Amino acid sequence: MASQESSTDVEALYVALQEKFQETKRKPLYIGTVPLEPNVSKLFFSKEGLTGAGVVDFSQPTEGQLEALAAACQPATFGLGQQDILDESYRKAGKMDAANFAAQFTAFTSGITDRVGEFLLEAPSTPQSLRFELYKLNIYGPGSFFKAHVDTPRSDKMIASLVIVFPTVHVGGSLLLRHEGQEWTFDSPKLVYEDGKPRVAFAAFYSDIEHEVTPVNSGYRVTLTYNIYSEPAVSPSSNISFGLDRDAPLRETLSALLQHPDFLPDGGYIGFGLSHKYPVNPNLQLSKLSGNLKGTDADIYRVCRSLSLDTALQVLYCRSKQQKQVYTLIDRFVEYRAGYGNIDTDNSSITVSLSRMSKGRLVVHQDGAESTEEEEWRQEEYSRYNPQLMVWVGRSLLDRRNALKTAYVAHGNEASLAYVYGQLCLVVHVAPFAERVPKAQAETSEMEPSGGS
Numbered sequence: 398m399a400s401q402e403s404s405t406d407v408e409a410l411y412v413a414l415q416e417k418f419q420e421t422k423r424k425p426l427y428i429g430t431v432p433l434e435p436n437v438s439k440l441f442f443s444k445e446g447l448t449g450a451g452v453v454d455f456s457q458p459t460e461g462q463l464e465a466l467a468a469a470c471q472p473a474t475f476g477l478g479q480q481d482i483l484d485e486s487y488r489k490a491g492k493m494d495a496a497n498f499a500a501q502f503t504a505f506t507s508g509i510t511d512r513v514g515e516f517l518l519e520a521p522s523t524p525q526s527l528r529f530e531l532y533k534l535n536i537y538g539p540g541s542f543f544k545a546h547v548d549t550p551r552s553d554k555m556i557a558s559l560v561i562v563f564p565t566v567h568v569g570g571s572l573l574l575r576h577e578g579q580e581w582t583f584d585s586p587k588l589v590y591e592d593g594k595p596r597v598a599f600a601a602f603y604s605d606i607e608h609e610v611t612p613v614n615s616g617y618r619v620t621l622t623y624n625i626y627s628e629p630a631v632s633p634s635s636n637i638s639f640g641l642d643r644d645a646p647l648r649e650t651l652s653a654l655l656q657h658p659d660f661l662p663d664g665g666y667i668g669f670g671l672s673h674k675y676p677v678n679p680n681l682q683l684s685k686l687s688g689n690l691k692g693t694d695a696d697i698y699r700v701c702r703s704l705s706l707d708t709a710l711q712v713l714y715c716r717s718k719q720q721k722q723v724y725t726l727i728d729r730f731v732e733y734r735a736g737y738g739n740i741d742t743d744n745s746s747i748t749v750s751l752s753r754m755s756k757g758r759l760v761v762h763q764d765g766a767e768s769t770e771e772e773e774w775r776q777e778e779y780s781r782y783n784p785q786l787m788v789w790v791g792r793s794l795l796d797r798r799n800a801l802k803t804a805y806v807a808h809g810n811e812a813s814l815a816y817v818y819g820q821l822c823l824v825v826h827v828a829p830f831a832e833r834v835p836k837a838q839a840e841t842s843e844m845e846p847s848g849g850s
């Protein structure tokens with residue numbers, strides 16, 4: 398029964414890996430406040446097309462100053478695809494472009510960008526540097542709001558947004574943020590007078606975090622928004638390290654699993670579902686993106702690389718929502734057109750022809766659950782292609798948040814339109830047990846006879 402014992406073991410280690418993966422998830426947002434000093438409390442503005450300047454002094458803003466600012470603004474639009482849309486049932490607020498105002502208080506001089514930078518760069522997948530760009534001023538008067546949305550990335554390099562809220566008395570107008578079933582509140586109306594003195598409240602969050610501004614019931618809420626871009630660092634030493642080994646729990650569990658003889662004994666893959674959304678498109682360079690992973694996703698990448706594992710972003714191609722089909726792993730997004738290979742409407746044959754034309758790897762998902770009769774038949778049918786096993790960690794294998802959907806003409810009894818999904822995920826190639834552990838053991842035993850150096 399020894400083998401049964403050890404297989405329970407490997408199952409427990411696998412469950413532990415899933416748990417550590419969940420536990421080490423980083424918060425995708427950062428909230429704080431800084432005092433507003435009286436020497437930097439003024440905002441100067443002019444109405445588009447006019448020359449006269451107005452002023453709001455946030456150390457003691459008057460109703461009249463705020464009304465004048467609101468009157469100088471235009472209705473705020475929001476991005477939808479490539480367009481800017483005005484729809485006051487979705488977003489009701491005033492906006493002013495950066496060309497028409499100057500604030501004495503900025504995210505740069507107040508230290509906010511430094512603190513947000515520490516948060517975003519705490520543990521990047523590879524060294525990065527950030528660029529903050531002042532985007533707009535917004536004013537939310539009584540009845541204003543912004544319904545749930547994600548910010549439209551202004552380029553592939555945009556990774557996060559920063560909102561700063563000036564101190565003004567208002568009721569309502571909190572920012573709610575949601576990600577993977579969790580919700581956080583940026584209670585800016587309260588934070589701006591937290592200790593009785595005026596403070597500027599700020600929230601930074603990754604671009605794919607859904608957020609909404611609840612209706613303002615009274616008063617005015619004035620904000621500046623910044624877009625945050627990430628680029629590979631020129632000098633790696635510009636990254637901040639906190640000296641905390643935050644990776645340890647995940648690294649140790651993963652390492653224990655790999656050292657277990659019953660874990661993928663003949664080798665295979667571990668796929669990690671990504672927590673964040675990325676700008677997937679057919680031309681995306683996966684190797685470049687791996688340096689730009691956000692928060693938790695960067696953690697996984699770093700942990701796998703620290704164990705010298707063969708780790709890369711890959712695209713998992715699948716045809717339907719069925720769990721136990723044959724998938725294809727490819728190192729890029731591929732263009733798929735009807736007429737390649739011998740395609741029929743069968744669920745898996747498309748992945749077979751995809752793997753042939755693109756030098757992909759056929760994989761089957763090993764989830765421990767019993768197979769249905771149909772699934773067994775399918776496994777039998779595809780065993781001649783020698784697919785490799787893949788275990789999966791994190792967000793569902795069938796999650797489509799980072800997927801590209803391609804239509805193709807399938808030839809069954811009749812030609813019909815079918816779809817194939819290419820989903821971005823982080824993949825670790827696992828060598829057969831005989832190649833992965835004895836190597837480590839050999840290194841130790843070789844050292845033994847020397848009796849310590």
Ligand SMILES: O=C(O)CCC(=O)C(=O)O
Nearest residue numbers: 548560572608610620622
């Ligand atoms: O004002 C806020 O708190 C958020 C504003 C926002 O979501 C946006 O401008 O896209």
Ligand SMILES: [Fe+2]
Nearest residue numbers: 546547548608
């Ligand atoms: Fe937004």
